[in-house]
Amino acid sequence: MSEASKTGNFITQIIDKDNETGKHGGKVLTRFPPEPNGYLHIGHAKSICLNFGIAQRYQGQCNLRFDDTNPEKESVEYIESIKRDVEWLGFNWADEPKYASDYFDQLFDFACELIKAGKAYVCELNAEQMREYRGTLKEPGKNSPYRDRTPEENMALFMEMRDGKYADGEKVLRAKIDMASPNINMRDPIIYRIRHVHHHQTGDKWCVYPMYDFTHCLSDALEGITHSICTLEFQDHRPLYDWTLETLNTFHPQQIEFARLNLNYTVTSKRKLKQLVDEGHVEAWDDPRMPTISGMRRRGFTPASIRNFCERIGVTKSDSIVDVGMLEHAIREDLDANANRAMAVLNPIKVTLTNYPEDKEEIFTLGNHPKNEEAGTREVPFSKELFIDAADFEEVAPRKWKRLSLNAAVRLRGGYVITCNEVIRDAEGNVVELLCTYDENTLGVNPEGYKPNGVIHWVSAKHAVDAKVRLYDRLFNDEAPDAKHEGKTFLDFINPESMAIAEHAKLEPSLAQAEPGVGFQFEREGYFCRDLKEEGMVFNRTVTLRDSWAKIEAKG
Structure with a gap:
């Protein structure tokens, strides 16, 4: 079980109560339903951990389903990236990945069922008129002039929409609910629109595509999802979720909303x-x-x-x-x-140990992790010429300086104590080399009298990896x-x-591998x-x- 699935929350309390009452026969089936119109971000990670984690907690399963109802903005690249991300996070979905487009035939049949029941109609208002008729949060909407078409007329028009007779945006199919509802989502929402565009899964079979709200709840129902977990932004959409499933008399998953992840210093749109x-x-x-x-x-x-x-x-x-x-x-x-430890000098200054033999090399054995002996050791070469970081040297040491300075000593990590004797500069006055001496008696010890300013990291110049x-x-x-x-x-x-x-x-050379x-x-x-x-x-x-x-x- 993953870390995210171990602790309880208000959602698991709901599921626990369902299981106690025998609802769904103790079955727990969740889903993670991303739209394949971009790469997943940290906010999605919370939803992934929650949906897959709950499935693991209750020995259930979680479907990966792509809500692919907007092919203009979707791509196979996004689909593949989403699969990689979910797997990388450590989760496996039930069976093969699912697609809302798998259900397009059934969704079309559901739309026809609503039309025949007088619960949906074809509307010809343009986008501007649609906004005008919709009303505001304070004022109710008003009925479309096309709202009272007969089921027969609506069916004929919807079939013509499906057959490609009309241009994009020329007609839409709307659910017939309540234009005076205080919830704007219930004011005869669009459930199908015309789009003459190639779909990455269904090709050119369709030129009408269902809207997200219509698709999502019915996909949940068709898959037998027990708990449809989504973010708070869909709370106002829940009445439409419920209306659609109740009107069509289908299996009815329970939609449960939770707060999305909002990070400061971050954009996740x-x-x-x-x-x-x-x-x-x-x-x-x-x-x-x-x-x-x-x-x-x-x-x-x-x-x-x-x-x-x-x-x-x-x-x-x-x-x-x-x-x-x-x-x-x-x-x-x-x-x-x-993570194993290693040494890397990001802004190198050359150090020459003037008293170190020209042809001598040594190998120091350093631990890979200070708190974990099982991490093993690595071999680090040492020679006459080294690199240290520019940030680790000041010619005149500031107060409480714990690194190298002129005429002062410092310990090299895992190595000797060295003393800086001379600073070499280029024509512009930049420090390019430090001439130092080392004390061969300080390997691993601090002889009496030595007070090195601290410990700095280094890399052998001869063996360094660029x-x-x-x-x-x-x-x-x-x-x-x-x-x-x-x-x-x-x-x-x-x-x-x-x-x-x-x-x-x-x-250091070990990092080459x-x-x-x-x-x-x-x-x-x-x-x-x-x-x-x-x-x-x-x-x-x-x-x-x-x-x-x-x-x-x-x-x-």
């Missing part, structure tokens, strides 16, 4: 995420700065960290904003426990980029420092993984060792 991709603000849907599951996977997030995050935020009935720091904490916690390291940060620098800001859009809050690149990083996507802690730098797409030695920063944003905000 698929339309806006697509805009980021289409306009080139990010590389692609799987850009590691994106809140998509594929982006987080490429950045180095683990399935366990996302499942644990979804479990911790819980399932509630009221909307709230979750601090993205909770997600970052979840991945830090997982990688701290499971790499490009991308330092990712949050994509947006505003806590609520998606909120209404006068004269601005969410694009105005893109963080210009969301990606920096260390073009000439130097890695790093598998793409596998996390490492680069000691004192953060958590990184080798990129899943680019060839060569390209690494992405998953997350820093600590939440640097909290410190920045505190100072502000």
Whole structure:
């Protein structure tokens, strides 16, 4: 059972009560029904963990069903990405993936049944007229002039719609419910519209397509879904869900709504995420700065960290904003426990040990994980010329400086204590090399009299692996980029420092064998993984060792 399925919530309380009363004979069948019009994001991860987790909890099953009723915006690419994401998160769906389009014949028959019962009619109002007739939240709508057509006339027109006689938008089929309903969703909603477009599953068989609300409830019914779990935005649609199933006298799943996941510093609208991709603000849907599951996977997030995050935020009935720091904490916690350690110098400065023999090399054995002996060890070569990070040297040491400075000593991680004796600069005054001496008696010990300023990481220059390291940060620098800001859009809050690149990083040689996507802690730098797409030695920063944003905000 996954982490997300272990704890109870108000949904499991409903299911427990159903099971106690014998409803559905103790059967639990859920579904995850994404529209294949984009890549899944962190909000979908919560729904995946909830639906699949509940099925696991009750030894039931969960269907993966694509609600593919809008072929203009859908693609096989999105379908395949969704399958990968669900599997990567650690879940398996029952049987083969299902499609709403599998039921198009039955849905068409259901629509005909409503027409024959006088519960649906063909309407010719255009979009502007439809809005006018619909009314407002304070004023009731008014009946369409086409509302009183006979069932025979409506059937004839609907068949002509199906046969391609009319252009897109020329006619629609509407349910006949109540134009005075206080719930706008019940004011004769459209249930079929004309679209002369190729469908990725059914080809050119259809030129009329059912609307989402009509399709969703009937797909649930046809599959025998016991508990139709969805986000709060569908709460106002539940009366239509119930009306459709009751009017057609079908199996009636119970729709249960929960609060969607809202993260600060994040945008999860698929339309806006697509805009980021289409306009080139990010590389692609799987850009590691994106809140998509594929982006987080490429950045180095683990399935366990996302499942644990979804479990911790819980399932509630009221909307709230979750601090993205909770997600970052979840991945830090997982990688701290499971990621091997390695040394990487992102902004290298050359160090020459002037008293180290020219032809000498040593191999130091370092542990892969300080808290886990079972993680084993690795061999790290040492030689006369090294690289350390530019951030680890100051010629004149600031107060409480714990790294290398002129005429001061520092310990190399797993190695010797060295002392900086001379600084070499280029014509522009930049430090390009440090001349240091090492003490051969300090390997693993601190002889009396030594007070090294701290411990820094390093890489043997002779053995270093060249790499490009991308330092990712949050994509947006505003806590609520998606909120209404006068004269601005969410694009105005893109963080210009969301990606920096260390073009000439130097890695210890063990990292040459790093598998793409596998996390490492680069000691004192953060958590990184080798990129899943680019060839060569390209690494992405998953997350820093600590939440640097909290410190920045505190100072502000």
